[in-house]
Amino acid sequence: MLRLNAVHLAVCLLPLALAGCGEPADHDDPRIRPPLVRVATVERAEAGSRAFTGVVVARTQSDLGFRVAGKVLERRVETGQSAKRGQLLLRLDPADLALQAQSQQRAVDAARARAKKAANDLARYRGLVASGAISAAEFDQINAAAEAARADLSAAQAQANVAQNATGYAGLLADADGVVVETLAEPGQVVSAGQVVIRLARAGQREARVQLPETLRPAVGSEALATRYGSESQPVTATLRLLSDAADATTRTFEARYVLNGALANAPLGSTVTLRIGNDQAPGQVLAVPLASVYDPGNGPGVWRIASRPATVSWQPVTVLGLDDENRAGDRPAEARRADRRPGRPSSAPGRGGASGGTTRA
Template sequence: MTRRKALLLSVPIIAVLAFGAVKLSQSQPAAGSPQANDPRQEPILVAVAAARPAGAGERAFTGVIAARVQSNLGFRVTGKVIERLVDVGQRVTAGQPLMRIDPKDLSLALEARRNAAEAARAQLVQVEADEVRYRKLSADGWTPRQRYEQAKAALDTARAQLAAAEAQAEVAQNETGYSTLTADADGTVMDTLAEPGQVVSAGQVVVRLAHAGAREAVVNLPETARPAIGTAAQAGIYGMDGTRSPARLRQLSDSADALSRTYEARFVLDGTAAEAPLGATVTLWLPRGGGQADAAQTQIPLGALLDDGRTTGAWVIDGSSQTVSLRALRIVRLGQESATVTGLQPGETIVALGAHLLHAGDRVRSTQTQAAAK
């Protein structure tokens, strides 16, 4: 009886132990079960970046490529345009004809001036003979002294009139050469402002010529950016390979534009930018302030910023535990792809993308680590 009783008492204990072993085996997933391979149980895969020291920063301005010297050319006489010999964008050499006006009126004016000079010369011959005759008569006492003085004055007047007529004839001769407008230097025609059949006045601009030689970047700077003459900058030409060329400020206007309230600045270009065509779009980068960087400022990708409505920050990754914690930051300035902030130390690792998907304490692994493991 005693043995049977002990056996009956041990049955519930064995049953309880067996039930516990079954539950324990059910709570642990098998090696090949779906729970063991659940990606939700793994650290979150993120792209990381290291905060790097921020440079001094720069501001970008857009302008155009221009020649250092540009001439506004016009005829020196009034006339009707009969021929335009160049087109916009054409390269020309010094002395090359650009435009012509009708020379007929100039030729007639020259003939009239020459005839006037001949008439003055004939008048002078007559007056000279009168002066000689009256001088002899006055010396012999046959005519009053006053009459001789009148003849002498007439001679002086005739000589002056002849000199004036000859000078006017020479001017008319020169004007006949002004019927053809020529380039005063090698360069490129930037604009033509007159066409055949149009009557232009003396001095009216009809051709704009950009002289060959140094190229400059012309930009308009705001009142908050007035660098000193000689300030170094960088220039990039739109449509090229994105390389930057050195530039130097040569001229800064002392007077602001009445409409835009900006100041025209001219930068001398070097390198590949100096070979850019006239009128090309150029971007000029100027250093902020004196070009000195703040040691407390770092640069991070824009995707690393998180703004939850209360604070702006970034997820900083702890190197030992691979967990993230939110670090409050102050934004200094925003660029196209990066932000300059304070609150991080150079070299600290942060989450570069997907900051809005994380929570404090989440474990993460970087894409670089995963690539190395493969």
């Protein structure tokens, strides 16, 4: 009976002993094991750039119009045609202008006759006032009338000169060498003085006009790479000459003018160019890390930096400047929950690798 009890006791204690022997150590418990993540080595980022589409324009574009009103008689240029300085572009009907000049000339003749009569009267009355035949007050009136007649003659002569000059304004001449980029008047159309009828792009170095967002304001004098649309030639440099300080009311963008060099210095007006504007950060200030390593817990983005000895992690705030789509088939971003990481938490890094290899536990 005692033996049986001993046997039964041994059998009962055996499961407890086996359970005690099979229990793993606390450090091997998968529930508290650090999560498995990838290690990415921080690298210097290549100079980033952003592409913008612009239009080739002339540095100076003149909006030409007649200095007098009238009816367009003929137009001698077409859009896209080159023009030389002094070349006749449009011509008004000169008939009315000639009549106005004749009218003003007749007014001059009338004023001259009145001035002559007043001068003769003044000469006669000067002798009468000396002999006492008329009073000094009457002589003063005659003298004032003579001076007014001379002034009227001068005014009439000036108006006649203006009318005569207007006859020369019937022809619109190019004020410089250039290219006609737009015609806004046709024969038979009545135009007013100052109305734009021709847009002339002056000859000279070409510029690229682009609209930049308010988040990008390169320094004047900085360079960009320009490529003409559809061209297989190498990009040429373009220098920023002007960046507007006032945003467009509709698009909220800022106009920039880049001076084109090289093969694009004489690019056709209105052609499309692509400008690649580099990042204004100094070399070495921009670093590249995989997108999966950036985490934002709600107070700004950052990365977990791993110290090799001892193998712990620390939080490092960062500023995101841009994204590059460099993902390839087979890439494996970190799958561990970054929220599980804590500053100073131990980690083990059995392998050291770049952005595409290596694992660590954090």
